[in-house]
Amino acid sequence: xxxxxxxxxxxxxxxxxxxxxxxxxxxxxxxxxxxxxxxxxxxxxxxxxxxxxxxxxxxxxxxxxxxxxxxxxxxxxxxxxxxxxxxxxxxxxxxxxxxxxxxxxxxxxxxxxxxxxxxxxxxxxxxxxxxxxxxxxxxxxxxxxxxxxxxxxxxxxxxxxxxxxxxxxxxxxxxxxxxxxxxxxxxxxxxxxxxxxxxxxxxxxxxxxxxxxxxxxxxxxxxxxxxxxxxxxxxxxxxxxxxxxxxxxxxxxx
Amino acid sequence: xxxxxxxxxxxxxxxxxxxxxxxxxxxxxxxxxxxxxxxxxxxxxxxxxxxxxxxxxxxxxxxxxxxxxxxxxxxxxxxxxxxxxxxxxxxxxxxxxxxxxxxxxxxxxxxxxxxxxxxxxxxxxxxxxxxxxxxxxxxxxxxxxxxxxxxxxxxxxxxxxxxxxxxxxxxxxxxxxxxxxxxxxxxxxxxxxxxxxxxxxxxxxxxxxxxxxx
Numbered sequence: 001x002x003x004x005x006x007x008x009x010x011x012x013x014x015x016x017x018x019x020x021x022x023x024x025x026x027x028x029x030x031x032x033x034x035x036x037x038x039x040x041x042x043x044x045x046x047x048x049x050x051x052x053x054x055x056x057x058x059x060x061x062x063x064x065x066x067x068x069x070x071x072x073x074x075x076x077x078x079x080x081x082x083x084x085x086x087x088x089x090x091x092x093x094x095x096x097x098x099x100x101x102x103x104x105x106x107x108x109x110x111x112x113x114x115x116x117x118x119x120x121x122x123x124x125x126x127x128x129x130x131x132x133x134x135x136x137x138x139x140x141x142x143x144x145x146x147x148x149x150x151x152x153x154x155x156x157x158x159x160x161x162x163x164x165x166x167x168x169x170x171x172x173x174x175x176x177x178x179x180x181x182x183x184x185x186x187x188x189x190x191x192x193x194x195x196x197x198x199x200x201x202x203x204x205x206x207x208x209x210x211x212x213x214x215x216x217x218x219x220x221x222x223x224x225x226x227x228x229x230x231x232x233x234x235x236x237x238x239x240x241x242x243x244x245x246x247x248x249x250x251x252x253x254x
Numbered sequence: 255x256x257x258x259x260x261x262x263x264x265x266x267x268x269x270x271x272x273x274x275x276x277x278x279x280x281x282x283x284x285x286x287x288x289x290x291x292x293x294x295x296x297x298x299x300x301x302x303x304x305x306x307x308x309x310x311x312x313x314x315x316x317x318x319x320x321x322x323x324x325x326x327x328x329x330x331x332x333x334x335x336x337x338x339x340x341x342x343x344x345x346x347x348x349x350x351x352x353x354x355x356x357x358x359x360x361x362x363x364x365x366x367x368x369x370x371x372x373x374x375x376x377x378x379x380x381x382x383x384x385x386x387x388x389x390x391x392x393x394x395x396x397x398x399x400x401x402x403x404x405x406x407x408x409x410x411x412x413x414x415x416x417x418x419x420x421x422x423x424x425x426x427x428x429x430x431x432x433x434x435x436x437x438x439x440x441x442x443x444x445x446x447x448x449x450x451x452x453x454x455x456x457x458x459x460x461x462x463x464x465x466x467x468x
Contacts, residue, residue: 012332178322219321222318222322225338225339225343241433
């Protein structure tokens with residue numbers, strides 16, 4: 001078996017010293033990259049080279065590198081998490097690119113996601129949206145009821161699970177022309193709205209989470225569907241319709 | 255946005271049905287136009303409501319566009335938006351502005367002369383000077399005698415089709431009426447609506463252009 005042909009690439013990477021500095025795209029030629037390496041491994045190779053030359057390495061977010069933590073981001077060749085579908089950047093492999101290709105690597109762009117350094121953005125706006133209502137108030141001091149003792153319709157349990165699969169990476173915001181967080185908020189609203197445990201605080205939850213998203217500076221949803229296409233976890237925009245139903249109902253009755 | 259849009263969707267259907275009468279029967283078109291133009295409920299309730307709906311839709315569209323621009327102050331150097339969304343969905347503001355510009359011409363052509371005749375000249379008869387028949391069909395055919403006007407109208411209806419291709423299903427999504435069960439039907443219905451309504455208007459315009467004595 002012959003070894004796979006390696007790739008010679010030109011990277012155009014967004015470099016920005018800090019949140020206040022003016023950033024720009026820098027060109028980095030990078031040769032002999034294995035098509036089997038992951039995108040983040042390719043960036044590791046770039047950084048090793050930069051460190052050896054005494055230059056500042058490119059800062060980027062990453063953690064589990066297994067596609068479940070939601071840490072990695074990156075806007076690669078005009079799409080969040082790159083051209084592959086249903087994968088995060090850490091699971092994107094270099095075989096998705098051609099030899100000689102120029103790859104644009106930018107941070108997720110949104111007013112609510114300010115750049116911290118290079119490709120790292122501050123996504124704590126999502127945490128604050130969660131704090132506004134993305135939870136159920138349960139006394140966990142030793143006498144918690146077993147979740148399985150509450151009967152739940154299989155269809156609802158499955159839907160709630162699919163919604164809960166959102167890892168909060170922010171690709172939906174990055175892809176949306178309006179930098180809207182509707183897919184994220186709706187997934188977090190839905191995962192509780194579909195379960196009996198979530199009903200008690202349902203009205204406050206949707207009102208507070210939507211209000212917080214607006215406060216953070218995310219744009220309004222115009223239903224382009226880009227978020228659903230780019231979501232690495234396949235979260236459906238059906239959640240947004242559900243959130244809109246919940247919001248309208250809560251607005252009228254609350 | 256969705257509610258005013260839904261209201262305008264219904265209005266478009268009603269407008270098309272009445273206009274189609276001009277193809278089927280000039281007399282029926284004249285009678286219906288006179289009824290629409292003189293009925294107090296339509297004139298003083300439905301017409302202001304329609305104008306209000308258009309203005310609200312326009313203002314909401316502008317506000318949303320402004321909020322969207324603020325939400326992303328720095329654009330991407332390279333954005334492959336066509337990989338994940340349709341041109342129509344991303345450019346509702348462009349198709350919307352084109353439709354609004356057309357509405358300016360449409361008001362100049364029909365609404366303003368109508369208001370002048372009825373409320374400034376005080377002629378509520380709906381008839382041409384010295385003639386027995388109503389004037390509406392004659393006026394309609396006269397307007398569509400111009401090839402330039404025909405071209406502008408057809409172009410505007412193409413933008414209307416682009417606007418509806420996204421707007422129809424989007425309005426259902428915004429008010430939460432879309433779900434897995436109904437989404438395919440809403441999408442199909444939206445596509446049909448977005449093609450049939452503008453095509454109907456284009457057909458009427460071409461029909462009168464051909465039949466007018468230009």
